[in-house]
Amino acid sequence: AQKVTQAQTEISVVEKEDVTLDCVYETRDTTYYLFWYKQPPSGELVFLIRRNSFDEQNEISGRYSWNFQKSTSSFNFTITASQVVDSAVYFCALSEFPFTASKLTFGTGTRLQVTL
Amino acid sequence: DGGITQSPKYLFRKEGQNVTLSCEQNLNHDAMYWYRQDPGQGLRLIYYSQIVNDFQKGDIAEGYSVSREKKESFPLTVTSAQKNPTAFYLCASRGSGGYGYTFGSGTRLTVV
Numbered sequence: 614a615q616k617v618t619q620a621q622t623e624i625s626v627v628e629k630e631d632v633t634l635d636c637v638y639e640t641r642d643t644t645y646y647l648f649w650y651k652q653p654p655s656g657e658l659v660f661l662i663r664r665n666s667f668d669e670q671n672e673i674s675g676r677y678s679w680n681f682q683k684s685t686s687s688f689n690f691t692i693t694a695s696q697v698v699d700s701a702v703y704f705c706a707l708s709e710f711p712f713t714a715s716k717l718t719f720g721t722g723t724r725l726q727v728t729l
Numbered sequence: 730d731g732g733i734t735q736s737p738k739y740l741f742r743k744e745g746q747n748v749t750l751s752c753e754q755n756l757n758h759d760a761m762y763w764y765r766q767d768p769g770q771g772l773r774l775i776y777y778s779q780i781v782n783d784f785q786k787g788d789i790a791e792g793y794s795v796s797r798e799k800k801e802s803f804p805l806t807v808t809s810a811q812k813n814p815t816a817f818y819l820c821a822s823r824g825s826g827g828y829g830y831t832f833g834s835g836t837r838l839t840v841v
Contacts, residue, residue, distance in 0.1 A: 719771035
């Protein structure tokens with residue numbers, strides 16, 4: 614069975630601080646996808662990134678960066694110079710390789726509060 | 730623009746009543762999903778469908794039912810058998826050729 618663990622329930626930072634959200638996953642599959650989603654107060658899920666299990670390169674997109682390490686089964690997300698607009702719940706998720714109707718398994722989310 | 734439409738945004742139900750949540754997509758996606766979200770918890774899979782007229786139970790299917798008569802539509806019925814239906818419900822879809830999931834804006838169901 615697949616499992617995603619986000620041990621940090623809530624994080625509070627002051628604007629312009631850097632913050633890292635942790636994600637640890639478990640799967641027996643050798644091929645899989647990892648995702649990060651942002652959920653603002655309005656409720657919809659906003660896609661941030663998808664990474665397949667073959668590609669362990671770190672990725673940077675503006676103020677966002679992701680560190681994928683298969684050796685530790687982790688896919689951590691860092692926001693540099695956080696802003697108030699980054700306040701949201703962030704979910705890490707895992708998907709089987711899409712041979713069938715693959716399902717997303719979500720972590721319990723990390724609520725990020727950025728204050729002035 | 731293509732996307733997923735969930736309606737209504739807010740829904741109130743009396744105890745003992747069945748209620749149906751709508752999910753429509755115009756993305757031509759094959760697979761569709763229903764997730765439930767409770768405060769402070771992640772999203773849990775209720776049902777999913779890979780093709781028309783076929784669907785499978787997810788992790789928490791008890792008290793729910795679905796149908797997939799059209800590719801574009803995947804309605805979820807919350808039955809009176811669901812003991813604690815108050816939650817936020819999200820519908821999603823995924824195309825066969827890609828690996829991205831598209832989510833609707835959700836329906837917040839409250840039992841009164």
